[in-house]
Every structure is written in C-alpha cells, then in structure tokens.
Amino acid sequence: MNCELLATCSALGYLEGDTYHKEPDCLESVKDLIRYLRHEDETRDVRQQLGAAQILQSDLLPILTQHRGDKPLFDAVIRLMVNLTQPALLCFGSVPKDPSVRHHFLQVLTYLQAYKEAFASEKAFGVLSETLYELLQLDWENRQEEDNLLIERILLLVRNILHVPADLEQEKRIDDDASIHDRLLWAIHLSGMDDLLLFLSSSSAEQQWSLHVLEIVSLMFRDQIPEQLAGVGQGRLAQERSTDVAELEVLRQREMAEKRTRALQRSNRHSRFGGSYIVKGLKSIGERDVIFHKGLHNLQNYSSDLGKQPRRVPKRRQAAQELSVHRRSALNVRLFLRDFCSEFLENCYNPLMGAVKDHLLRERAQQHDETYYMWALAFFMAFNRTASFRPGFVSETLGVRTFHFVEQNLTNYYEMMLTDRKEAASWARRMHLALKAYQELLATVNEMDMSPDEAVRESSRIIKNNIFYMMEYRELFLALFRKFDERYHPRSFLRDLVETTHLFLKMLERFCRSRGNLMVQNKRKKRKKKKKVQDQGVASGNVSAGPGELEAMWPALEEQLLRCAQDPELSVDSVLPFDAASEVPVEEQRVDAMVRIQDCLLAGQAPQALALLRSAREVWPEGSVFGSPLISPGEEMQLLKQILAAPLPRQQEPIEGDAEEEEEEEEEEELQVVQVSEKEFNFLDYLKRFACSTIVRAYVSLLRSYRQNSAHTNHCVAKMLHRLAHDLGMEALLFQLSLFCLFNRLLSDPAAGAYKELVTFAKYILGKFFAMAAVNQKAFVELLFWKNTAVVREMTQGYGSLDSGQRAAAWSAEEEAQLQELYLAHKDVEGQDVVETILAHLKTRTRKQVTHHLVRMGLANSVKDFQRKGTRIVLWTEDQELELQRLFEEFRDSDDVLGHIMKNITAKRSRARIVDKLLAMGLVSERRQLYKKRRKKLEPSSMSNGDESLKDSWQEDPEEEEHSPEESEEDEEKEEGLEAEAVQGSSFFSAEDLGQSLCREGLSAPLLWLQNCLTRAADDREEAGCSQGVPLVPLTEENEEAMENTQFQHLLRKLGMRPPISGQETFWRIPAKLSSTQLRRMAASLNQQEKEEREEERELHPGVPGEQSPSEHRAKALRALLSARKKKAGLVSPEVLCLTATSEEETPGEGERKIVPRKRELLDSDEDDEGQGPAALGTPVIHKKKRFQIEDDDED
Secondary structure, three states: OOHHHHHHOOEEEEEEEEEEOOOOOOHHHHHHHHHHOOOOOOHHHHHHHHHHHHHHHHHHHHHHHHHHHHHHHHHHHHHHHHHHOOOOOHHHOOOOOOHHHHHHHHHHHHHHHHHHHHOOOHHHHHHHHHHHHHHHHOOOOOOOOOHHHHHHHHHHHHHHHHOOOOOHHHHHHHOOOOOOOHHHHHHHHOOOOHHHHHHHOHHHHHHHHHHHHHHHHHOOOOOOOOHHOOOOHHHHHHHHHHHHHHHHHHHHHHHHHHHHHHHOEEEOHHHHHHOOOOEEEHHHHOOOOEEEEOOOHHHHOOOOOOOOOOOOOOOOOOOOOOOOOOOOHHHHHHHHHHHHHHHHHHHHHHHHHHHHHHHEEEEEEEEOOOOHHHHHHHHHHHHHHHOOOHHHHHHHHOOHHHHHHHHHHHHHHHHHHHHHOOHHHHHHHHHHHHHHHHHHHHHHHHHHHHOOOOHHHHHHHHHHHHHOOOOHHHHHHHHHHHHOOOOOOHHHHHHHOOOHHHHHHHHHHHHHHHHHEEEEEEEEEEEEEOOOOOOOOOOOOOOOOOOOHHHHHHHOOOOOOOOHHHOOOOOOOOOOOOOOOOOOOOHHOOOHHHHHHHHHHHOOHHHHHHHHHHHHHHHHOOOOOOOOOOOOOHHHHHHHHHHHOOOOOOOOOOOOOOOHHHHHOOOOEEEEEEEEEEOOOHHHHHOOOOOOOHHHHHHHHHOOOOOOOOOHHHHHHHHHHHHHHHHHOOHHOOOHHHHHHHHHHHHHHHHHHHHHHHHHHHHHHHHHHHHHHHHOHHHHHHHOOOOOOOHHHHHHOOOOOOHHHHOOOOOHHHHHHHHHHHHHHHHOOOOOOOHHHHHHHOOOOOOOHHHHHHHHOOOOOOOHHOOOOOOOOOOHHHHHHHHHHHHHHHHHHOOOOOHHHHHHHHOOOOOOHHHHHHOOOOOOOOHHHHHHEEEEEOHHHHHHHHHHOOOOOEEOOOHHHHHHHHHHHHHHHHHHHHOOOOOOOOOOHHHHEEEEEEHHHOOOOHHHHHHHHHHHHHHHHHHHHHOOOOOOOOOOOHHHHHHHHHHHHHHHHHHOOOOOOOOOOOOOOEOOOOOOOHHHHHHHHHHHHHHHHHHHHHHOOOOOOOOHHHHHHHHHHHHHHHHHHHHHHHOOHHHHHHHHHHHHHHHHHHHHHHHHHHHHHHHHHHHHOOOOOOOHHOOOOOHHHHHHHHHHHHHO
C-alpha cells in the first residue's frame, strides 16, 4: 500500500471492541482520501488499495453508525462511500478487453461485492433511513442546498450497493435460500427505507428524485419474476407444488425409459466380444460399406463425426449469453416484496411513472434512463395482471401514447444495433427490455377484454382499434424476426418475441372475427427511378419533324412572327413563362419555358411563342438566355429560329417493366413517395407475410430447445407453424431436413408424452411429406434447402408453374456482337456509366438483362461491377462521422449549414440521412437549427431607432419552416423525377377564369385588395433588394369573408400564395421566392379581369351617376391608388391609364393623396384623418405603428 494512503488511513481512527475512536484529524483524512480518488490512474490503484485494506468495513461504516452527530464528518463519509461504491463499469467505461486491465476490473468488482456484504446489516441502513427521514421532514423553503445534496448522495449510495452483481460461484445459493442480495433487501425492510422510497414515489413535492427512486426499485426486483412474486401466499403454494411435481414426473419418466432401454440392449456376450458388423448402404471413406466394431445396441448412436475435433466457432460468431439470472428468494423476502409491490401499485405507480415520463420527454434525464421506465412498466403491469387485475392502478401507462413511445424506442434500438456494431450487444439488451414492455402492454389489453366491467372492455376495444389500424404496429414483428441475430440476441429474446407475436396474432384474429370487416392504414412507398436526360442524339425525341422539315417550316413562321412583332396590341402581361403553382422553383423553370416556346413554334402559334419569349426575357434577364433587353427584331427572329431547331432536353416517359425488371438492384437515392391509404384488412394475407424462410428458421431454432422451454412457449411455436402449414396450406414450407431431425429426436424421446401437441404436429407434417414424396420424387432433394412461397408453389403445383409470365427474348448473334462492340468501346471511358450507354443503343433490353448477359459472355466478372455509383451507402464510418463533425463546425455560422455540408462531404448522402446523423451525434438538438436562413428586410418604422436598425437580423426562412428536411428532399427528388405535365399557355389562364367567377359573386373589392397587396409587396422588394414572406392580413370584414371562401383560396393557390402552417400561422403569405416582376404580372392579370368585368357590367347595367354604393367608392379609390403606382412603375396599358384618370377626376382628393411617394406616406401615416388612412381603404397594414393607430381609430 502507498505510504501516503497508509498514513491517511491510520489517521482516521481505530476500533476498540464495538466502539470506534476517531482521531482529531479524521475529517481531514476523509477529505484527503476523496482527493486521492479524484486523481487515481486508469487502473484505479487507489480504489484497489483501499479495498484491499478494507477501509469501508473497518473504518467508514463504524464512523457512519457511531458518529452520526458530527455533521461535517458524516457528510464527508457519505461522499467517500458513494465514490468507493460506484459501479466498476462507470470506473472503467466498459468491460476491458485487454487482459491486464480486465484483471484490475475484476479486482475492483471483488471489492464491491465485499462492500455489499458489509452493508447487509440493519444498523447501517437504520442510520441512513433516519437521516433521510429527518431531511424529508423539512419543507422546501427550509431545506438548504446541502440538504438536497445529502438526500441525493444517500439515494446514490443505496443505488450503488444494490447495483453490485452477485458472485454466484462464491455464494452457491439455491432457491428459497437467503443470498447476500436477500439479506440486503431484508435490512432495507427492517430499517424502514422501503417506506421512505414509497413516500418519495407518491409525493408530488419530491418529483425531482423520481428517477433515482425508480432505479433503486428496479435494482431491488432485478432477480424476481413478477408472476411468481404475485403468487406468493398460502393460496398459491399448492399450485407451485403441482408444477414442481409435474416437472419431476417428466424427469422420472425419462429416467425410467432410459433404464428400460439399457436393460434391453444388454448382450449375453462380454462387451469385449461384441462382434463386428457391416452397415449396408452407408459408405466409408473408400467405396466399401462402413464396418461397425461395437454392439448393435450402440448402432443408433453412430455418427461419422465421432472422434473428430469439434470445429472452433470464432468469438464474433458465438451465440449471445444470457445475462439475467432469475432465482427464488427466501419466503420472508418474497412476502415483503409482494407487499411492497401491492402498495407501490396502489399509491405510487401512476404519479411516479407520470413524473418519469415527463422527465424523459423534456430531456431532463440521463442517457438511456428510459430503460428503467420500460422495465417498471413491464414488471408492475405483469404483477398487477397476475395478482388482482385492476386497470386503474396502471392507467398512467395504459394507452395508445405508451404503445407509441415503446414502439418508437424499440425501433430506435433496432436501428442503432444495426448501425453501432461496437455496442450492438448493449442495444440488443435495451431492445429486449422494450420488447418485454410491449408484450406486457398487449397482455394487459388482452386481460381487459375479459373484464366483467363494460367500461373496461370498451377502453380495450378503443386501444385495439388504434393499434391494429396503424401499419407500424403490424410491421414491427416482421422486422424483428427478419433481423434476429443470435450473436447479439440471447435465446430469451427469441422466446419473448415468439410469445408476443403469438399474443398479437391471437388478439388480431379475434378482433377481425368480431368486426366482420376491418379497415386499416396502408403505406406504400412508390419508387420511381430518376429520369435520365436524353443525349443529343435522342434529345428531341418528342419533335417529330426533321431538320429539313424545320427549314421548310421556318419561312411561314418568320412571316407570322414579324407581323406579331409589329403589332402594338401584342401584350405579354397575361402570359407567364413559369408555373407559379408548381413546386419547382421559378429559377429552375428556364428549360421548361424554352420547351414551351419550341412547342408553340411547332404548333404554328407564333403570337404565343413571341409573347412567351419576351415574358421569359423579363423574368430571367441574367445571362441573356432569352436575348438582351435591347434586342433588335432581326436578332429576335434568329433567336426563335435557333430555339426551333435546338435539341432541347425533354423528360422521358417512365417505362413500366415486367417482374424481372422490378427486381433490378435498388438505389438508395431513389425517389420514395410514401402514399397513405386505407384498405380492408385480410388476416390470411397478413399471415402470409410470416411465410418466409427467415421467420421459420427462427421458430425452428427455438423449437430445438423444447426440453428447456415452458409449455406455453412450445405451444406458441407449434401454433405458428400450424398456422403456416394448415391455415395457409404451405406444409412444404416445413419440409426441411434439420426440422425432420428434430422431429425424429422428439418422437424417440422417452418423455414424449409430455409434449403431445408437438408430437401430433410432427406426425402431421411427416404424413404430408410422404404423401407428396409419392407424387414428387424431387421432394427428398428439396429437404436440403429452406424454401420460400414460390418454391412451395412449384413443389405442390408442378415445376414451371411460375413461368406462365412473359420471358425475356433470347439474345441473337447480331445483338451479342453489338453488345460486345459497345462494351469494349465504352468500358474505359471515365465518368460514364457503360450500361447506360449500351441501353441507349439497345432499347429493347433492360439494365438487368444487359449486365447478366455481359457476365455470361465472360466480359465481366460479376454484376456488382456495374452498380451505380453513390448507392448502398447506409452505415457511417468513424472517418465519415469525423468529417461530418468538422464540416458542421466549419459552416455552423453560415446561412445554409446543410447546403454547405452536402456540397463538401465526400460520401454523398441524402439530406434526410445527414440531418438524422447530426441529430444522433448531438451536434444539433432540433431540425429547425438546420433550416436555411435569410436576412430580414429592415422595417421602415424602425428607421428612427438609430444604429440598431442597421444591425443584421436573421430569421429562419418561412419556406423552410413549412417543410421539414425530409419533405424538402422529397420535393427536390420530385423536381427531378416526376413526369413533366404538358402545360399549354400560362397558369394564369385558369386564374383569370377564377377571378371572373369571383367578380360575378361580388368579390371585386377583395380582388382589388389582393391586387394592391401584390403591388405593395413588389414595391417593397424593389426598394429593399431582398425579399421575405409577406402575410396577407385582411382588415375588413369583407376581406376576411373572402379569405374563407373556397374559390378565393383556390385563386390564391393558383397565384402561388402559401397557405398558413397549421398551428403556427394564421394568415396566407406571399412567398419570398416570387420576384417583384412576377408579382406585378400577377397584379396585372387581376387588373385585366377587373377591367373586363366592369365593361360587361356597363353593357348590361348602365348606371346613373351619383347612385354608387360605398363599396363602389372604395373600389374606385383602390383603382386610383393602383393606377398611380403603376404609372410610376410604367407598367400599365393605355386603357388602364384612361380608366385611372377617370377615377382620379371623380375623386381628386384621393388621387392627389395616393400619388404621394411611399416614404412621405409612411412619415405622414400618424397624421392621417379617419377615413383617409389605409384602414379606410381596406389595404393590408403590416407595420405595428400603423396597426395601433387603426385600433385607436376604431375605438374612437
């Protein structure tokens, strides 16, 4: 021992008889020991030396029990004991793999087990209970911070002592005998600590300790089985005895059968002269039959593997070991634990589980604390169901939300087990806990079905209706079976999975029978390959005319175009080159506009083609793609001629392939659109999903240990296999040699009478097999392989019955020669997919057919050589995680963090996968932190605030707020992958029709208000130079009613306005992506509708001057305001100017008022009289200052 440590320990004091005498420097010595522990090395040398010296047993525990009055010393001793007793896993981080470090780990664990044995006394826990009781008596206002720390340390000390694992080899305790853990629980009971735990669980004022209490309770019951614990008592002892008697009877039958077999096998001759025999039909190493040199009674045990060295299984492939050990404690301890459970359920379960769930959802707990929640859910709900079922005791965890919480965690553990291979065993254990919780939830709901209370049965029906409706709950068991891996999941996990699946199927089948027909949710991922842009040779596939025909067509088109160019009535206001209602951004619709111009030229629509060209020139002036603003008519004609003859890229129609094409290798970056619908549920169709070799192999694996399984587990296995064989008629699915060997072992088992259900099922399957073998001789060969449903169909209906579909045509010699020539010519070209190049010439073949035929011809080694780049990237390596973390730190202060990461990351992945990984690594706490940011436009009302108005303020892009990263990824893929709809003309054609119908319904004033809002937004974006979403705030009752009108909302969608986000926004918004030019064109289209409507009204209803309604006055004022602004922008036609002048003559005051510049108008807004301000005209008011003024005016 270190000399400094030895001196410090000697300065603590000494024990004389039962009395401990502390030294004067005892407190300082305890603090020195705490300081030494803080600076120990990685081998935990200080901890080992203190354990070897038995400081806790000989010094610290006597100080704790005899010097409780010395508060500073008592607090220091508690601190030191908490440090000394902390779990070895926390000290070393994990179980060390290095032998030397593992030796230190085991040594620390040995000392901890000695500490646990020393604490198993009523005296030590009595002191802790008294101290904790006195602290809990203090009200929260009288409780100091030191008191809270001492409460937490006492709870941690109890937790650490209970956490120490038992040394089974050293204790060698049998069931019903008191182990060290049982003695510790009895000391807790005698000291009254269990009552304090119950108080902490039920008190609403002590919810901060809820997670500590739940962890202590879980450690108290870790060796117990809830069903056995609920059965403790005089009424249940007879049942336990009957179970034991049945097990002993099975063992006795097996032993007696073996004795009879040995007696019959005895030979009259001496064992050394048993003779030699030739086994006919069994070949030895050579060509001769096997010679057997033992007695005939040993022949059935003959195997070719006798005497061979067993094959060593690598450690990474060994089956997972069972870590949980269940034993039956002493009777008095079990009675105490049963009473504790009953009182805990009655008074503490609901408040404690509610507080813990709140801590978990608000992320106030530590990592993986949800495992204690799920353990408590499974344990206490099982105890409540078995003892005396009362649903009210567990109502906090009995609902659809709890099902969802457990299912989400179970899915998360399953995904993490596949991703984090180093900690796969830990994730598998957490997965097992979640599965147990899910199983108990189903069992409790099933128990509610048999309740005599009608309200309880109705609650059960509602829960089952929700569970069976959602697709995730039905798909959960299929996913767990398919990904079952015995390297990480122990046999107990498979047993619980089989029993839970059996219970779920039984409940689902009974529910379907009671309902008649059941509608369930169905989610289908509609996969569409990314469309490929055709090369130049095939680009103009939609253009049927050749170059010669285009040259002949051009003179007539040119003549029409020249006439249209000279026509002064040609207007581009009503023609838009982009689709405002499309999900594709306007900046990315240039190519579509070019294609539309080409289509108009080919169709002979010269005016529309010219109008589209000029409109596109104004929308996309950058780069002069559609000509410069000062283009001459001759240059314009040349540009149109080039567009006519240009091989523009057109989107190719997706080709639907046959079943062989659909099995083509899938890309991870495929477009997957999840389509949610409803369908009628068919139980047999759902059961067919379990008819696959993976699931059957898992069931057979569990059946191999039928002797160790419980009767219920064997019944669950037999019932599922019977469902597949009998209900689905797929007996051939179970025709497998390993399963037949198991049946042979079962039928020859002396105690086969105890497994009547399994024996009956084995005879049924064997009978079906021999009946088929009489017809199909190949059935014996099929025994060697696991089968799927297609093979089962061929075995029963005849081989070749699946080939009724169309087969691919055979390759001719010319096609093979062309394929070889193309492959050799393009295989060495970098940056080019050789298969895509070949498919461009061989249009009758699919990618799969080409790749497989290249392998058959010997030109390639494997189909994997032709996998598309960038696919099948699923898992993240350590280097990729470090790269992602580096990129996040580099761009975290930029406007578009996610965009920069996707541009610079080496392994290209989808946006959703990068976001999920950033959340999993803890670099961001929520998805909103990754949304694209844009600068706010400075408010005019804040111009007078000095330098503060000049600071950069940032906001999240409202476009990004509306869509999550996954949705934005789908939108981007839709832009690339969905078919381009043939849009003739502009999207405003339908908008004009809607506007005219709205005018007929009397909504002309709201249309003018909407037109004014668009114009104001265009002015703001021209002045500020940047844009943001502008809300459409209706300030009049007429405009509010219009915003609720379905046709008016349809018009807003046609114009590209964004509807409010549910739960976050109230008003419609003008998107930030629309430029000022686009907004002005929208406003002009609405103005054109108003003009036509007014002309029709004047023709049909000539009015009398002076008899105009107030709404007409307001409409005229709005027209005057709009025309003044358009006159300033120079974007109004002569007719509209004339109409505006007329309006100004009628209302000169308003006309003069409206042509005041915008800046002056803002400055004078506080001095406006009532009736002349914006509120009176119904214009949208955005600034707070003006809004307050309006409210004051309304009050006046």
